[in-house]
Amino acid sequence: MKLADITWCPGCSNFSILASVQNTIKELGIEKNLAITTGIGCHGKIFDYLPYSGVYCLHGRAIPTGIGIKIGNPNLKVICFTGDGDTYAEGIGHFIHACRYNIDMTLIVHNNQTFSLTTGQPTPTSEPTYKDKTMLIGSFGQPLNPIKLALSAGASFVARTYANDIKHTTEILKQAIKHKGFSFVEILQPCIIFHDTRKILSENIYKINTSKNLDEAMKKASEYNYNLKGKIPVGIFWQEEKQTLEEQWPQLKNLMDKNLMWKDL
Amino acid sequence: MVRVNILFGGQAGQGANELAETISNILVKAGYYVFNYRDYGSFVRGEHNFNILCISEKPVYSYDNEIDILVALDKKTLDLHSKKLKKTGAIISKEQGLKIDTAKIIEQHKLDKRIENMIFAAVLVKLLGLNINELNNYIDKKFRGKSLYEDDIKAAKIGYDLTNKKLNILPKSDSKEKIILTGSEGISISAIDSGLDIYFAYPMTPATPVMHILAKYETKKDSKFMMFQPENEIAVANMALGASFAGARSMVGTSGGGFDLMSEALSLQGISEIPLVVYLASRPGPGTGIPTYSMQQDINIALYSSHGEFPRAVIIPGDAEECIQATNSSFYLSQKYRTLSIILSDKHVAESKFTLTSVPKVNEIKTNFAKTDKNYAGARCLPGINICKASSYTHDEYGIVSELSSVNISMLDKLNKKTEIMNKEILSKFETIKIYGKNNAKNLIIGAGSVKGVILDSLDEINSRFLQIIYLAPLDIEKIKKEIKNCKGKIYVVEYNSTGQLAQIIEDKCRVKVEKILKYDARPFTPKDIIKRVH
Ligand SMILES: Cc1ncc(C[n+]2csc(CCOP(=O)(O)OP(=O)(O)O)c2C)c(N)n1
Numbered sequence: 001m002k003l004a005d006i007t008w009c010p011g012c013s014n015f016s017i018l019a020s021v022q023n024t025i026k027e028l029g030i031e032k033n034l035a036i037t038t039g040i041g042c043h044g045k046i047f048d049y050l051p052y053s054g055v056y057c058l059h060g061r062a063i064p065t066g067i068g069i070k071i072g073n074p075n076l077k078v079i080c081f082t083g084d085g086d087t088y089a090e091g092i093g094h095f096i097h098a099c100r101y102n103i104d105m106t107l108i109v110h111n112n113q114t115f116s117l118t119t120g121q122p123t124p125t126s127e128p129t130y131k132d133k134t135m136l137i138g139s140f141g142q143p144l145n146p147i148k149l150a151l152s153a154g155a156s157f158v159a160r161t162y163a164n165d166i167k168h169t170t171e172i173l174k175q176a177i178k179h180k181g182f183s184f185v186e187i188l189q190p191c192i193i194f195h196d197t198r199k200i201l202s203e204n205i206y207k208i209n210t211s212k213n214l215d216e217a218m219k220k221a222s223e224y225n226y227n228l229k230g231k232i233p234v235g236i237f238w239q240e241e242k243q244t245l246e247e248q249w250p251q252l253k254n255l256m257d258k259n260l261m262w263k264d265l
Numbered sequence: 266m267v268r269v270n271i272l273f274g275g276q277a278g279q280g281a282n283e284l285a286e287t288i289s290n291i292l293v294k295a296g297y298y299v300f301n302y303r304d305y306g307s308f309v310r311g312e313h314n315f316n317i318l319c320i321s322e323k324p325v326y327s328y329d330n331e332i333d334i335l336v337a338l339d340k341k342t343l344d345l346h347s348k349k350l351k352k353t354g355a356i357i358s359k360e361q362g363l364k365i366d367t368a369k370i371i372e373q374h375k376l377d378k379r380i381e382n383m384i385f386a387a388v389l390v391k392l393l394g395l396n397i398n399e400l401n402n403y404i405d406k407k408f409r410g411k412s413l414y415e416d417d418i419k420a421a422k423i424g425y426d427l428t429n430k431k432l433n434i435l436p437k438s439d440s441k442e443k444i445i446l447t448g449s450e451g452i453s454i455s456a457i458d459s460g461l462d463i464y465f466a467y468p469m470t471p472a473t474p475v476m477h478i479l480a481k482y483e484t485k486k487d488s489k490f491m492m493f494q495p496e497n498e499i500a501v502a503n504m505a506l507g508a509s510f511a512g513a514r515s516m517v518g519t520s521g522g523g524f525d526l527m528s529e530a531l532s533l534q535g536i537s538e539i540p541l542v543v544y545l546a547s548r549p550g551p552g553t554g555i556p557t558y559s560m561q562q563d564i565n566i567a568l569y570s571s572h573g574e575f576p577r578a579v580i581i582p583g584d585a586e587e588c589i590q591a592t593n594s595s596f597y598l599s600q601k602y603r604t605l606s607i608i609l610s611d612k613h614v615a616e617s618k619f620t621l622t623s624v625p626k627v628n629e630i631k632t633n634f635a636k637t638d639k640n641y642a643g644a645r646c647l648p649g650i651n652i653c654k655a656s657s658y659t660h661d662e663y664g665i666v667s668e669l670s671s672v673n674i675s676m677l678d679k680l681n682k683k684t685e686i687m688n689k690e691i692l693s694k695f696e697t698i699k700i701y702g703k704n705n706a707k708n709l710i711i712g713a714g715s716v717k718g719v720i721l722d723s724l725d726e727i728n729s730r731f732l733q734i735i736y737l738a739p740l741d742i743e744k745i746k747k748e749i750k751n752c753k754g755k756i757y758v759v760e761y762n763s764t765g766q767l768a769q770i771i772e773d774k775c776r777v778k779v780e781k782i783l784k785y786d787a788r789p790f791t792p793k794d795i796i797k798r799v800h
Contacts, residue, residue: 001652001663001665002663002665003665004665004666004667032649033649034648035510035511035648035649037507040657045666047654047656047666048665048666051652052652053648053649053651053652053653053654054648054654054655055506055507055510055537055539055654055655055656055657056654056655056656056657056658056660056664056666057503057533057657058503058529058530058533058657061499061500061503061530061533064495064499064500064503064504064507065503065504065506065507065510066507067495067500067504067507068465068503068504068505068506068507068508068509068510068511068515069507069508069510069511069648070507070511071463071491071493071504071507071508071511071513072462072463072507072508072509072510072511072512072513072515073511073512073513073647073648073649075649076511076648076649093496093497093500094496094499094500097495097496097500249491250488251483251488251489251490251491252491261511261512261513261647261649262462262463262489262512262513262514263462263512263513263514263632265462265489
């Protein structure tokens with residue numbers, strides 16, 4: 001299969017994410033049983049650069065399509081690649097419910113705090129002072145804190161990394177994919193064209209250890225509110241063992257126990 | 266042909282619907298044909314609702330507003346419906362006509378309050394001249410082992426002995442036992458038999474009954490089927506596509522509002538060519554409309570929803586039996602051509618009860634799996650076995666994005682080719698239209714879906730042939746034109762909407778002027794309405 005020529009801007013942090021993802025999948029050896037879904041945006045282009053099965057979904061819908069794939073064949077590993085416009089704006093409802101369902105799947109959000117592909121409009125995690133062509137007087141409203149949202153919606157694995165730290169991102173992605181249940185990894189990334197946060201992010205990130213309880217995790221998550229000020233915690237905020245949706249559904253459990261597809265029943 | 270109409274009315278929760286069902290079951294067992302219309306509002310308890318049961322010795326698909334027997338579980342039913350009673354008609358109620366003091370009976374015999382409608386049923390069984398054993402057999406089948414069983418048997422006997430009156434209004438039946446099914450039951454049974462693995466839906470009347478029926482299949486021992494109710498219809502459609510991509514046979518169900526929310530995903534279906542069956546049970550609109558009543562305003566969205574150009578089949582069944590066939594064909598087409606199949610129905614088809622002499626057999630549906638997706642119509646590959654990529658972007662034969670003009674052309678050419686091959690198969694092998702009535706009849710009546718029954722029931726009186734459209738897409742223009750050409754009288758199009766959506770399509774595609782017979786009070790036609798309007 002001939003993959004697409006890469007059309008990200010030279011120097012785009014998506015190259016680093018691509019490298020982390022390739023490392024992770026190779027190291028875990030999950031190529032064969034893998035299906036990916038992607039949203040629409042610069043991040044989504046990763047679909048055409050990876051030689052794996054999957055669906056290049058509609059904007060905002062990579063999560064439900066990914067859940068569908070998992071229900072359609074629970075023996076597949078499913079990874080969803082989305083953007084902050086994609087998941088936090090267009091698809092926010094799906095995000096909350098995915099945390100709640102605890103289906104065994106990994107969600108990666110490439111968060112550059114801007115709609116890059118549509119040339120730089122603000123997203124729900126843009127800092128309040130963000131300005132662009134459509135928001136000449138700034139974008140009002142407080143940024144959403146997706147880490148806190150995921151924690152309160154019941155996600156069983158919640159992490160954040162910095163795109164250009166490939167080693168750390170690979171390490172976290174490996175743990176996320178290995179985690180049994182819904183894992184959410186937000187990758188903070190600069191968009192060197194519309195939201196160049198390289199300096200701020202690289203100077204302010206610091207690594208955390210996984211919290212022992214939810215209160216502590218919430219506190220850690222509250223340390224940074226996406227306003228590009230102060231320290232930015234990265235690492236795994238929270239991880240817990242919970243029954244997955246597939247384990248509780250007799251039909252799906254049966255498919256997993258016997259390693260079958262629906263058509264084989 | 267004799268038509269006996271019985272109206273059952275009461276407060277929601279009092280059991281008018283159950284009473285109508287009890288009588289229907291007894292009658293089809295005794296060989297009669299029944300049509301059971303259910304009229305209820307968007308409420309759960311307390312408000313008025315009613316059923317009209319039409320009984321005949323011949324197939325019957327509609328009811329009349331001239332009532333032979335009025336069974337009133339409450340006073341409001343008398344107030345609302347007495348004017349529909351024929352001069353010769355009878356009333357069973359607590360207040361007038363054949364008076365039944367259920368409260369007294371219940372107290373005297375220390376019966377459970379909930380068996381009130383069984384007393385009514387027994388009185389009615391007697392009036393109709395049926396044997397009490399037929400009621401007892403039904404109670405036995407339905408309630409043996411349940412807590413009210415003893416009380417039901419007692420109530421039946423007491424009710425039956427309350428009167429010696431018999432109305433000689435029932436014709437003689439052929440004594441061959443029949444089956445009653447709703448359109449929703451037809452859809453559900455057929456979906457399961459067509460190999461449905463996962464049904465995705467978010468509740469919306471009148472599509473919801475299919476969820477309720479399928480839920481029973483899900484909880485059967487060793488069930489090979491599941492149902493999933495996600496957060497909204499957008500998730501429903503996208504999940505169903507994901508599941509279908511992974512190899513599970515998937516179907517979604519909704520009404521107009523939910524269908525609107527799905528329309529972007531249906532466009533994704535078009536470009537990604539992941540098989541999908543959509544059940545669209547439409548209801549009066551726009552907006553939230555009237556949830557529990559019936560209209561046909563969604564013909565256009567079934568045909569033209571969603572951006573871009575891509576193949577689709579739209580089938581519009583007119584009764585429970587046709588629901589079975591339409592669902593089976595939908596699965597066949599969606600699997601074979603990896604396309605979108607839409608089954609369009611409405612509350613009148615979904616929730617009315619139809620009589621069948623037997624349940625039609627459905628065909629087993631096979632899916633061809635292959636290493637790659639290169640051949641669009643036909644084989645498909647599966648993730649986990651091969652590498653397969655489905656894309657919402659314009660893509661090459663491997664599913665990789667491309668903005669080249671040549672790729673855009675070849676992708677659309679291929680989708681159009683698929684439409685062409687699929688339509689050719691449908692038009693040559695499937696029953697795309699049905700024709701009823703005498704060859705030399707004067708007028709031609711055209712209709713689709715839920716108008717079928719009432720037109721059939723009027724046909725003897727209106728000197729017309731009836732052309733029923735089963736496939737809205739592809740529309741069998743040649744066959745329709747031929748019927749139009751042969752018609753010496755007027756051409757009517759009958760439909761439940763205010764603008765004549767089907768009439769417009771017929772006029773545009775067949776280059777003919779038609780007369781519209783429209784009804785848009787959200788209630789069904791009776792044969793009298795049709796007879797009045799055809800000249
Ligand atoms: C329904 C719909 N609305 C809008 C768009 C246009 N659109 C394409 S990408 C995008 C935003 C992408 O932002 P994000 O998800 O943050 O991805 P990024 O480009 O930053 O990686 C939008 C609004 C679309 N494709 N579909």
